[in-house]
Amino acid sequence: MGNGKYIWCRNCEAIHHVSSFDRAPSYQIASGEIHEIPANDWRDFMGQHAGHKLEPLTATGNNYFPGGSTDPMAAVYIEASNGSETLVLRLSRGSIEESVRYEIMKGRLIENGFGLEIQEKEIRKEMQLHFSWAPAAPLEDVKINLFVTLFREIVSELDPKNVRTEEFSYSDDNISYGQLDSSTVDALMTRCAGHFLPVELASIRRFVETHREAGDVMALIKRRAVSVEQHAE
Ligand SMILES: [Zn+2]
Incomplete structure (x- = not known):
């Protein structure tokens, strides 16, 4: 600069x-x-x-x-x-x-306000780990994909203005992380209810509750959106 x-x-x-x-x-x-x-x-x-x-x-x-x-x-x-x-x-x-x-x-x-994203890669990685689920077995990949899709859907329905963030990224000024609040957790679990077995739902809720803090994989990414407004010559 x-x-x-x-x-x-x-x-x-x-x-x-x-x-x-x-x-x-x-x-x-x-x-x-x-x-x-x-x-x-x-x-x-x-x-x-x-x-x-x-x-x-x-x-x-x-x-x-x-x-x-x-x-x-x-x-x-x-x-x-x-x-x-x-x-x-x-x-x-x-x-x-x-x-x-x-x-x-x-x-x-x-400035175009903020957009919300999920930490898809990190979620997948964490979900594939055995100890997250103990004593149950981890979800199969196809079910992990389904969960990620449902989570993305739920987050796309949120208003970024209502997501408070606590953690900032060290490498990217445009992003900060916000804890997943209880109402979003509930909405996500309701969305999952039609797609997973009761035993899986219990494990998923435990996973979500364990990883929802701002520094964890279920935290939401709030990204500053900036664009170039070109003017006519
Ligand atoms: Zn010249």
């Missing part, structure tokens, strides 16, 4: 990130003379876009990291402005060695 300063070439729709390397060229003393070693990125950009319409952009501070902040390969959205127009820069790279590519969208980042 750096200082949040960019140069936008309006002719080529190209972006240069103004970094501290640009502004602080290094110096070398050779045979008593001081030579400036130019910051190449800056010089290259200014050379390529000589005579073009260049505008400085400043990041508004409104950013979105859909893949969390720890994945270096995930695309990043940065809102920036030239003072009169707002743009969204989409930064991505094809591989870790490649430099960042910029895609310019005329528009702004808008």
